[in-house]
Amino acid sequence: MELTLSTPALLFSAITLLMLAYTNRFLAMANLIRGLHKEYKEDSMGEEVIIGQIKNLKKRLTMIKNMQTYGVISFFLCVICMFLLYQDFDIAANWVFMASMLSLLVSLGISLAEIQISNNALNIELSDIEDLLDIKTRTKFGQNYKKNNDG
DSSP: OOOOTHHHHHHHHHHHHHHHHHHHHHHHHHHHHHHHHHHHHHOOTTHHHHHHHHHHHHHHHHHHHHHHHHHHHHHHHHHHHHHHHHTTOHHHHHHHHHHHHHHHHHHHHHHHHHHHHHHHHHHHHHHHHHHHHHHHHHHHHHHHHHHHHHO
16 A cells, blocks of 8 residues: 555644544533542532542543553654655554554554543442332322322
């Protein structure tokens, strides 16, 4: 396969958009951590739940840092690849491009794992709310049932 300057250049926009998505996930996580920290300081009632959530967020934060690191490495290697192609070092450029793609693949793999952890955490939160809704629904229908049978 012949590698031209346009091949690694195609990755520039993809990697840039990916880094933007990773940064948005990081910012959302930072806001969530700040909110949980504030809630923990104000109310120690659900201390165990909040501590568990913070541990989960810390793990996800590390994963996002690694996603960003591998994404930046991929971007950096693309730039080096283009420089090597420009200097007619085709064999070295091919190897660097493969390393760039591998780094991008690692970044995407970590992203997939982080998304799974995020979904599991949200499902735990939703299960608490679903249990509360089930109790309220049963109570509401139970009261309606008694009123209808009494009168």
